[in-house]
Amino acid sequence: MAREGLGLEITELRLGLPGEPKSLVSINKNEKKRMFSEIDGNGDNEKKSNTGGNLKTTESKAQVVGWPPVCSYRKKNSMNETTKMYVKVSMDGAPFLRKIDLGMHKGYSELALALEKLFGCYGMGEALKDPENCEHVPIYEDKEGDWMLVGDVPWEMFMESCKRLRIMKRSDAWQIEKTYIEIDEIKEKNV
């Protein structure tokens, strides 16, 4: 977990709530890592713009571990069977996509095995532990449309937020990162 001040990334796993951190209490102002934030009462479903040097505030859904307090067994088993957790998986260079049922797997290691079987790309398990050094990197698109590295958040949270998977070649990853950096630079210039 990042220990710096208000430079918290949206995508970072936090045990507190997202939204603009406003301290409700008289805690030591230097302990910024522990802010009890309020979700803004209005505009919950609108994305706030990046102006005014504000943090990128997230819309609506809190990605908080363990809230609402539904036990993990129930979470996994109360889904309508017609909306099973099938997500598309694409692999760079493969001629067609596959589908995988996230609900069938108990954790990242099982997922890695399943992906390896589907595409014959070995080393997926290692990729999850050490993304820097592997040829293939698994990434996923979350509910907010961002592409994230697989493996950072708890498994249950990943299952809930993953919309699709992609197995990227390491070389491609650099390309995309470069593009994002360029986009950010352009945004900064325009602010």
Place this chain on the structure above:
Amino acid sequence: MNYFPDEVIEHIFEYVGSHRDRNALSLVCRSWYRIERCTREKVFIGNCYSITPERLIQRFPSLKSLTLKGKPHFADFSLVPHGWGGFVYPWIEALAKGKVALEELRLKRMVVSDESLELLSRAFPNFKSLVLVSCEEFTTDGLAAIAANCKWLRELDLQENEVDDHKGQWLSCFPDSCTSLVSLNFACLKGEINTGVLERLVARSPNLKSLRLNRSVPLDALQRILARAPQLVDLGVGSLVHDPAMETFAKLMTTMNKCKSITSLSGFLEVTPRCLTAMYPILPKLTSLNLSYAAGIPGSDLIKLIRHCKKLQRLWIMDSIGDKGLGVVANTCKELQELRVFPSDNIGQHAAVTEKGLVAISMGCPKLHSLLYFCHQMTNAALITVAKNCPNFIRFRLAILDATKPDPDTNQPLDEGFGAIVQSCRRLRRLSLSGQLTDKVFLYIGMYAEQLEMLSIAFAGESDKGMLYVLNGCKKLRKLEIRDCPFGNTALLTDVGKYETMRSLWMSSCEVTVGACKVLAMKMPRLNVEIFNENEPADCEPDDVQKVEKMYLYRTLAGKRKDAPEYVWTL
């Protein structure tokens, strides 16, 4: 009483069943302690690390039934990392060594290996009843051992466990000579079962009263099974999906008409809503209905069902029923005592559940005493009304999906609403809070919640005062669990003796530091103060000023436990 011979006192004690009463008896005098301990057959241990199995066996030589709980409650919400503990094997091993004539074992939130199930099945010739709730690590191989070896098995009840299904034929392992089953619940198993084997098992179990199937049992098999067990009292339907053969459906309806004793219904893990009409013959007699896993039933069908359930005492349902549906419940189920409304995934596709539903229930169901309610919003006015209408609450658990949401009408915190609940419900034993809350709600809780035993707090409060109000005021507090609240060292350390009167305290993402936990551990040797350290490397000593991410402390006579994983530090 001193002039009665022991046999007379023993006989009188036979009529005293509850654990609390028995505990009270044992404190009266030495001879009552002795008589009580020699005659006690059932023991409940709320925290498996509070005592060693050896000590238990020594005190209660007549032990026949043991209930054990392992992980802390917040483990249900993924707050306890994997491998924390709660292993049952040492207990079973000790019971076997001590030649305990074990007949019943009930476990909750424990780690149960196949090895332990195998030992259990072989070491206790009179073993009759196994109940596993929210446990993990075992597979169908372990179940096969139980089925094969427990000659007098009456009850095998698996609730909400994570079971690895090895697709073996565990059901076939019940020998033909096994005819003693009273209760069989395997709803949580994911794999296929041999329906022929199941039918034959049911056919040779004349005492079978409770049967809960998993989703692999199709409609035609359900009909055949029910035809062989018209004496059932509790039925869990796994799958009720449309069968193209119309006669099967008609047969099922006829069979349901013959099941005159069913008062409890659950399941519907897979369901085609129009098949629910097959259940209509039994609805008027139902006292317990659990549709909380029936994600395939839309709100409109839920409402249609409920209209027939005039005798319901317990209802577990998903929020797809909506406020309107809860109004129907309020008008229909006048005997309702327990209600649980769970959140479904279909956000936006149906009417939400809000404070309106709860108010309607409180007006229509005066006998309500137990509530678990997930909703989109709550108001102070609604809570005040509910408190007035239902003063008999024993359990009141409210979970607003947006954890810090204030009263949407007034934009105020929900302090006054919960305050009204604790003031009105003098018998309240369990309370879970949510919504925007200041220290004031804790002042009310400390002042009025005299019978409160368990309190769950999340994202609430403003200062240490909040936690102190509770610790000072709630004399009967046994379990306190807190997450993401601004309670710190002062609150933790002001009254250290209090924790020996409680089973446990959980604090995560609060303001407590390592140093304070060390002080507490030093002052209170009969507490285990555990800190979970998931991010730092195992050998890295944390700074005293560092905030503790997760702390779990509990009173114990067993000392520091030896099975803690690397990330747990017992101070």
